[in-house]
Amino acid sequence: MGNRQAAPEIAVAAPTPEQVYAALRAGLEAGDVAPGGRLASERDLAARFGASRGAVRRALARLAGEGLIERRLGRAGSRARPLDLAPPRPDAAAPFASPQDVLEARLAVEPGFVDLVIARATEDDFARMAACLTRMEAAATQQAFREAGYAFHLEMARATRNPLLVHLFEVIIEARARAGWGKLRALNEKPEQRAAQVAKNWRTLGHLRGRDALAARRSLAEHLAQMLREVAGPHAIGEGAAATMGEP
Structure with a gap:
């Protein structure tokens, strides 16, 4: 048999400070770090996100500027502030909504x-x-898993190149945080649940890359409908919506 050539490695860009900021903020607002709780070190955060320490440092500085965390010198590190002490985001006006909403x-x-x-x-x-x-896939904690999942859907919104849609999605995510999403740990508590969610997202990404709109819409709708049924029960309206999402 002939020698097989090794497949070329695909370089993946490291997350930007904005992406690290978005993921960290989502985790804070979801309650993944208790008020007064200590965040991971810059080194650990850089390793978790695959980002440079400079990107992490700038993301933390932005969070501190918004009053969401307190940065301290030395080993004290950064700590989450209570949400009622943090100023509201000027660019998002999310109403209170339940996880089902x-x-x-x-x-x-x-x-x-x-x-x-x-x-x-x-x-x-x-x-x-x-x-x-x-x-x-590599997330060792539920917090890291949810942060990466949020970042995936945010990247999808940004790929539309439509600032209104990106803003709308950010408002939805803001409402998600206020709904206490961090309390719904049962949605991805077990490794098999997390694996299933990742597989569904990979399937959606594959359809997007393949430019198959009908399959991508159905895959994404089925994923969201399944989560909705787990939150709201078997009679959630999402079941019927997902069934017809791929129809022309």
């Missing part, structure tokens, strides 16, 4: 991203989405 909104909105993503996303966009899913 949030998932219903996501099911109504996110599959609509598909056509724009397919039309406008570059291979760099897909590589960033893939990097998020790789971090999901």
Whole structure:
């Protein structure tokens, strides 16, 4: 048999300070770090996200500037501030909503991203989405898993190149945080649950990369509908919506 050439390695861009910031903020607002709780060190955060320490440092500085964390010198590190002491975001006005409300909104909105993503996303966009899913697979904690999952869907929204849709998705995520999503740990508590969620996201990404709009919409809708049923029960409206999402 002839010698097989090794497959070329695909370089994946390291997360930007904005991406690290978005993931950290989502975790803080979801209650993954208790008020007054200590965040991981810059070195550990850099390793978790696959980012440079400079990117992590800038993300932490932004969080501190918004009053979400307190940065301390030495080994004290950064600590989360109580949310009632943190100033509201000036660019998002999310109402109070239950986890069911949030998932219903996501099911109504996110599959609509598909056509724009397919039309406008570059291979760099897909590589960033893939990097998020790789971090999901490697996540050692539920917090890291949720942060990487949030980053994946945020990258999908950004790939639409539509600032209004990106803002709308950020408002939904803001509402998700206020809904106490961190309390719904049963959604991804078990390794098999996390593996199933990652597999569904990989399937959606594969359809997006393959420019198959119908399959991508159905895959994304089925994933969100399954989560909705787990939160709201077997009779959630998402079941019927997902069944028809791929129809022309």
